[in-house]
Amino acid sequence: MTIDALNICSETGKLKTVMLHRPSLELERITPQDLEHVLFEDIPWLRNMQMEHDGFADALRTNQCEILYVEDLLQMTFENETTTKSLMVSNILDYELKYDEDTKMLIRQFLMNLSNKQLIQYLIGGLSRDDIQIHDRSLIRYMPEDYKFYF
Numbered sequence: 001m002t003i004d005a006l007n008i009c010s011e012t013g014k015l016k017t018v019m020l021h022r023p024s025l026e027l028e029r030i031t032p033q034d035l036e037h038v039l040f041e042d043i044p045w046l047r048n049m050q051m052e053h054d055g056f057a058d059a060l061r062t063n064q065c066e067i068l069y070v071e072d073l074l075q076m077t078f079e080n081e082t083t084t085k086s087l088m089v090s091n092i093l094d095y096e097l098k099y100d101e102d103t104k105m106l107i108r109q110f111l112m113n114l115s116n117k118q119l120i121q122y123l124i125g126g127l128s129r130d131d132i133q134i135h136d137r138s139l140i141r142y143m144p145e146d147y148k149f150y151f
Contacts, residue, residue, distance in 0.1 A: 017066040019073070020057060023049040025125030074120045085119065086112065092123070107132060 027046045030038055057067055078085055089111045093104050110132045111119060122131070 015060070015063075015065050017068060018060060019068045019070060020053070021070040021124060022053050022057075025121050029125060029128065070124065071120050074123065075116060078116045078119075085116065088123075089119075 023044075023046060027044050027049055030040065030043055032043065035041065035043070060067055078088070089108055092111075093108055099107075107127070111122070111127075114122070
């Protein structure tokens with residue numbers, strides 16, 4: 001699809017379709033140490049953020065705006081025969097992770113054993129060191145790490 005096919009003629013015209021993500025796991029992971037990086041002044045309350053999101057989504061729907069949820073789009077991607085879960089996981093591990101091959105293999109095994117719904121949740125919310133217990137002898141596991149997520 002080209003930009004011309006999108007037919008964007010106005011920055012102020014009526015919004016017809018929007019892509020949203022309802023706040024979830026990613027907000028539960030925010031700690032006081034993360035606030036500066038995520039541009040929050042305080043730890044957000046997931047329930048309040050979800051209520052605000054739901055109100056915003058309802059306002060869009062009331063104005064005949066189609067809402068596409070990121071989670072649903074990812075689920076459709078996994079259902080596509082040409083885009084397999086294995087391919088998606090491989091791309092993430094090859095592109096995102098700077099760990100040794102043994103660690104990548106253990107993360108790959110963990111991700112491949114998840115349901116599509118669980119995998120989507122981790123793709124959006126991140127995979128933390130607490131989510132997956134990797135017991136190996138790689139020196140990287142003993143090095144101090146400022147960032148607590150694999151991706």
